[in-house]
Amino acid sequence: MQIKYLVSSMIFWWRENKLSFEQDCELLRSLGLGIELWPTIRGQAACRYNRRNWSRLAAATNGMNVSMLSRDDHPSLKQWQEQIQCAEILKASIVAKPEQLLALNGNHQKNHYDRINLDFASEIVKLAQKYNVRLCLETGELATVKQIGDKFDSLSYCLDTGFANLDTVFNFEQYVDQLAPKIRHLHLHDNYGITDDHEPPGLKGGISKDKWQYLLDTLSRYDNEVTCCLEMYPSMPAIMIRQAAEFIFDELKWPDEPKKMLNARKAVALPKRNTAL
Numbered sequence: 001m002q003i004k005y006l007v008s009s010m011i012f013w014w015r016e017n018k019l020s021f022e023q024d025c026e027l028l029r030s031l032g033l034g035i036e037l038w039p040t041i042r043g044q045a046a047c048r049y050n051r052r053n054w055s056r057l058a059a060a061t062n063g064m065n066v067s068m069l070s071r072d073d074h075p076s077l078k079q080w081q082e083q084i085q086c087a088e089i090l091k092a093s094i095v096a097k098p099e100q101l102l103a104l105n106g107n108h109q110k111n112h113y114d115r116i117n118l119d120f121a122s123e124i125v126k127l128a129q130k131y132n133v134r135l136c137l138e139t140g141e142l143a144t145v146k147q148i149g150d151k152f153d154s155l156s157y158c159l160d161t162g163f164a165n166l167d168t169v170f171n172f173e174q175y176v177d178q179l180a181p182k183i184r185h186l187h188l189h190d191n192y193g194i195t196d197d198h199e200p201p202g203l204k205g206g207i208s209k210d211k212w213q214y215l216l217d218t219l220s221r222y223d224n225e226v227t228c229c230l231e232m233y234p235s236m237p238a239i240m241i242r243q244a245a246e247f248i249f250d251e252l253k254w255p256d257e258p259k260k261m262l263n264a265r266k267a268v269a270l271p272k273r274n275t276a277l
Contacts, residue, residue, distance in 0.1 A: 001220050003256040004065050006034035008187070008231040010198070011240060013042045024237075025060045031241070032258025034065030036095070036229045039072065039083070047071050049083040058089055067136075067185065067227055070096035077123055084127050093134035093227065095158045095185055096124075098144050101137065118151060125152045136185040139163045142170050142178060149182060158185035160231075161215070162196050165207050172211045180218045187231040188244070198233035200240045202247030212252050228254075 012024045028035050037057070039047050048057065049071060068087055071079065087094050101121040128135040137149055139160040149155050157179040164175040190206040191197040199206065219226060232240040245265060249257045 002225045004227045006036045006229040008036045008229050009038045010231055010233055011237045022060045029064055032260030036067040038069050049086040054086055054089055066090045066092040068092045068094050070094055070100045080124050081127050084131050084133050087133045088131040093136055095136045095138050097138045098140045129154055156184035157182045159183050160187040162189045162191050173214055176215050176218050181222055184224055186228045188228055189231045200232050200243040
């Protein structure tokens with residue numbers, strides 16, 4: 001198994017604007033990290049995957065590993081094609097939630113996905129194959145994710161650790177066991193089991209070290225290239241990245257830390273984090 005590490009642009013949401021996107025990318029590039037793009041900037045409705053933005057996105061992310069969250073404004077098939085073409089240019093995968101593939105309006109009832117016609121999802125999968133873009137289905141209700149994933153062989157899974165820690169029906173290990181063979185993407189963040197806090201991994205009282213180790217050990221049984229995206233939110237970007245790196249690489253001993261990040265962490269004497277388990 002080989003791991004690539006990205007950081008979600010969620011981490012910059014509170015200050016992102018037309019002048020900061022390039023700076024955000026440069027910060028991550030200096031640490032050897034890639035970026036996962038969000039479809040919109042906070043406070044704006046325009047999708048950044050629109051054709052007119054392609055050249056800017058390509059220039060800012062040049063040389064970086066990139067993934068993209070699917071737009072979540074009930075995109076039409078034409079809009080899906082546009083974002084898939086954007087992903088082709090950026091050499092990016094696309095992470096989508098079940099409702100985005102099934103063209104749901106957000107008012108569906110739980111456990112009623114079996115009543116949804118999969119024709120729309122089928123067209124999206126065909127487009128992704130046409131443009132050689134990996135499509136990853138993000139963790140939602142486990143039965144639903146499995147149902148869609150079993151229907152389309154080319155679909156990969158994105159395991160969201162925070163979501164798996166909150167589920168009241170299936171436990172964390174069950175999510176890992178069920179999805180592991182097709183996991184190609186991870187959203188790494190933590191919570192206390194109550195709300196989706198999107199805290200950096202390693203909270204005292206959050207996901208235990210045993211569960212993080214179980215995830216790594218299970219994924220290691222498969223020869224997949226896995227993209228790990230740090231999807232964090234509450235505090236300053238540099239602080240969150242440092243805290244996540246200390247837990248993932250120093251405490252958990254996950255492999256493939258980017259050399260630039262390792263060198264940067266060695267060069268700066270930083271106080272030890274106080275949230276270790």
